[in-house]
Amino acid sequence: MTTRRAGDGQVATLGPEQRFERMLIWLDAEGRLDVGDAAARLSVAQETIRRDLRVLESRGLLLRVHGGAVQIEPELAGTPALPGAASAPAVVASEDRELLDCLWSELPRTGTLLLGTGRLTLELAQVMVNDPPEDELTVVTSSLDVALLLARVSQVSVYNIGGTVSPSTHAQEGDWALTELHRLHTDVSVVCPAGVTPDGLSQPSPAAAAVSQAEVAAGTRVVALAEGAALGRRSFVTFAGLDEVERVVVAGDPAPSLVSELSEHGIPCTDRRSVAVTRRGRRS
Incomplete structure (x- = not known):
């Protein structure tokens, strides 16, 4: 779990799915995600980020590269480029x-x-x-x-x-x-x-x-x-x-x-x- 300071002064906990959400938004905005930067922004160990990236790659949401991850190209590895792609039923979290x-x-x-x-x-x-x-x-x-x-x-x-x-x-x-x-x-x-x-x-x-x-x-x-x-x-x-x-x-x-x-x-x-x-x- 990741802890962060919430707006009301209390410590909130980020679970894996919440970390995934933030990392995907950063990746979409910046085109690349750096392990060290993501670990610092989320206040977790770099190994936690590497583990998260492996999960996201297994879902077809990004491509891991040396030091981080990049957006996945649709033709790579035959994996879906988007979560819930229309070729399969979307699952609502x-x-x-x-x-x-x-x-x-x-x-x-x-x-x-x-x-x-x-x-x-x-x-x-x-x-x-x-x-x-x-x-x-x-x-x-x-x-x-x-x-x-x-x-x-x-x-x-x-x-x-x-x-x-x-x-x-x-x-x-x-x-x-x-x-x-x-x-x-x-x-x-x-x-x-x-x-x-x-x-x-x-x-x-x-x-x-x-x-x-x-x-x-x-x-x-x-x-x-x-x-x-x-x-x-x-x-x-x-x-x-x-x-x-x-x-x-x-x-x-x-x-x-x-x-x-x-x-x-x-x-x-x-x-x-x-x-x-x-x-x-x-x-x-």
């Missing part, structure tokens, strides 16, 4: 399931819904497959994996925006994708930022940020669906201000101080704790 169930219950079951690219939108798509809408729903997505997964649901009409496919995320990017997105108007857009701070939402590359910016512009309502490690982190390119989103939904185990910071800026922030409290209140 138990810690995220209640949060994503709650989010899906608040999204439109008819009309138009846009889903950006990310692990969490892929898991949200699996929730939708398990609990499909009763009426016709149109889903637009920049993710090949999300499109293929939702194509299984007869009540969902899936529109993939096209464009250049990122080898690491299976996101569709570039001028073609942007041209299509600029023509769209959706009831709700769900975007997946790599960074969330009071200054706004950000992505690790200009191409990803341009697509996310267009996804925000397309939505009448906008929800940011972020990993816990994205809170308090500023990635390379800002694509939207907090005033452009209706709320932020955060998976994982974000520091309470970071959740409170968003709330202080007038942005509702939903995490596992708030969902659990709400559901306990309904049962009592």
